[in-house]
Structure formats: C-alpha cells, structure tokens
Amino acid sequence: MSQWKIKQISELTGVSVRMLHHYDEIGLLKPTVRAENGYRLYSEQNLARLQQIVTLKFFGFSLGQIKAMLQQKNGIKKELLAQQQVLDDQVERLHETKKALCIVLQRCEHDKALNWKNFVALIERSKMAQEIKKTWACKLDKVQKQHYIELRRMYPKQVKAWEKVVEQLNGKDLGDAEGAGGKLVAKAFLDYQTITIKQGLEVLTSVLFDKNIISEQGKAWLVKALVAYKPKS
Numbered sequence: 001m002s003q004w005k006i007k008q009i010s011e012l013t014g015v016s017v018r019m020l021h022h023y024d025e026i027g028l029l030k031p032t033v034r035a036e037n038g039y040r041l042y043s044e045q046n047l048a049r050l051q052q053i054v055t056l057k058f059f060g061f062s063l064g065q066i067k068a069m070l071q072q073k074n075g076i077k078k079e080l081l082a083q084q085q086v087l088d089d090q091v092e093r094l095h096e097t098k099k100a101l102c103i104v105l106q107r108c109e110h111d112k113a114l115n116w117k118n119f120v121a122l123i124e125r126s127k128m129a130q131e132i133k134k135t136w137a138c139k140l141d142k143v144q145k146q147h148y149i150e151l152r153r154m155y156p157k158q159v160k161a162w163e164k165v166v167e168q169l170n171g172k173d174l175g176d177a178e179g180a181g182g183k184l185v186a187k188a189f190l191d192y193q194t195i196t197i198k199q200g201l202e203v204l205t206s207v208l209f210d211k212n213i214i215s216e217q218g219k220a221w222l223v224k225a226l227v228a229y230k231p232k233s
Contacts, residue, residue, distance in 0.1 A: 002044055003033065009042045013050055028067050029053060059083055089133075096126050125149055136166045136213045140204075147201050155195045162192035166208070169218030177224035186229035189222060 010017045023029035024040065029050055031040035042050075049070065056066045060083060069076050104119060128149045132138060137148045152159040165188045168174070175181045196204045208214055214222065 003041045004047070006031070006040045006042070009047065009050070013047070013054060015050065015054065023050075023053070023063075026063065026067070028063060028070075060087065089130075093130060096129055100126050124153065128152055135163045136208070137163075139211055139213055140207065144204065144207065147199075148204055151195065151199060151201060151204065154199070158188075158191045158195055161188045165189065166214060169214050169222055174218070174221045177221045178228040182221075182225035183229050185222065186225040187231070189226065190229075190231065 004012065006017055006020055009015075010020060020029070020040075024031065029046060032043040032046055033041035035041055052070060053066055056069065057063070059080070061069070061079070065079070069079050100123065129145070132145065132148065132152070137145060140148055148159075165185050168185065177185075193205050196202055209219065
C-alpha cells in the first residue's frame with residue numbers, strides 16, 4: 001500500500017501543507033500513520049478522502065458541512081442536490097442583476113443625470129422576483145410574474161397576507177373554517193381579489209384554481225370560510 005509524506009500529498013493534490021495541517025487539527029483528515037520522527041504519513045484511503053474534500057469544497061460546501069457529510073455518507077446525494085438548488089438560485093440572481101445593470105447602462109447613454117429613484121425601484125423589483133420564488137407565485141408564467149411583482153409592490157400588505165394564507169390552505173391542519181381563523185382567511189382572499197380586479201388582473205386570482213395551486217382540501221375549506229364570512233357593511 002502506498003504512503004505519502006505531507007509534502008508529497010500536497011504536491012500530488014494541490015492542497016497546501018498548511019491546509020493539510022488544518023484538516024488534521026479539526027479532525028477532517030487525519031493521516032493514517034504518525035512516524036516516530038513525527039512525520040505524517042497519508043495512505044491511499046486518506047488520498048481518496050482528500051479528493052472528496054477537494055470536490056465538495058469546490059461545490060461551495062464549508063469544512064464543517066463537509067465533515068458532517070463524510071461522517072454520514074448516505075446523506076451526501078441529498079446535500080449535493082440541495083447545493084445544486086443553491087447554485088441555481090445564485091445563477092438566476094446574477095442573471096437578474098446583470099439584466100438590471102444593462103438597463104441602467106442603457107439609461108446612462110440617454111440621460112444626462114441619473115435618476116437614482118428609478119434605479120432603487122429597479123432593484124426592489126429584482127429583489128421581489130427572488131422573494132416570490134418561495135411563494136405560490138413561482139408557478140406563474142413570465143408575464144403573470146411581472147404583473148404579480150407590480151401588484152406586490154403596490155399592495156404589499158394585502159399580497160403578502162394572501163401568500164401566507166395560500167401556505168395555510170395547503171397545510172394539513174386547517175382548523176374551523178367557520179371560526180375566527182376562517183374569517184381571517186376569507187378576508188385575506190377578498191382583499192386580494194379586490195386589488196386584482198382593481199388593477200384588471202383577475203387572472204392572478206383565477207390562476208390559483210386553474211393551476212391547482214391550492215389543494216382540493218384547501219379549496220373546499222376556503223369556500224366554506226367565504227360562505228360563513230360576513231364582512232361589515
């Protein structure tokens with residue numbers, strides 16, 4: 001079985017001696033053998049583990065995460081899939097940032113003085129595009145998402161309240177549709193419906209049912225809550 005001294009394993013893998021010392025100190029990669037003269041000797045098994053560490057580090061995992069992943073082993077694929085989603089989100093965020101920067105540069109060519117208020121609004125819309133990915137609105141098409149972002153910007157209170165309600169309607173424990181909780185849900189729905197109608201965006205309400213964004217159980221519960229709800233005149 002082959003063995004390498006720390007300098008040799010460093011040259012072989014491109015990992016610095018200093019970093020190998022650090023890996024040893026934190027228990028991430030301990031050499032198989034310690035010679036009498038104090039030299040660290042790395043085995044083929046150590047080399048294989050180091051290759052895993054280098055690979056996982058390249059994918060953006062911290063040393064703490066890598067240590068936990070290598071200890072459990074069976075969870076590595078799950079962690080890799082999660083990291084893939086993180087990287088996908090980062091790529092999309094960079095794409096949105098680049099797109100916003102292009103718009104700014106185009107305006108710079110035509111305007112003598114920069115309107116920073118417009119730029120701030122542009123940034124806010126970009127942030128909202130990221131935020132709605134975590135809501136039911138992620139299922140909207142491109143045009144609908146743009147309308148939804150604008151609606152969210154104009155009526156943040158009503159739209160965000162409805163986003164929470166959609167999560168609730170898709171949950172398991174809905175409670176009493178005819179009770180206080182049902183009244184709050186019904187009001188949130190009617191408030192949201194009102195602003196979509198006001199802006200000529202009724203599709204942002206109908207799509208909730210067309211695309212089955214709300215579960216069948218949630219729909220039935222919502223209907224029951226709406227029937228029981230009597231808004232003050």
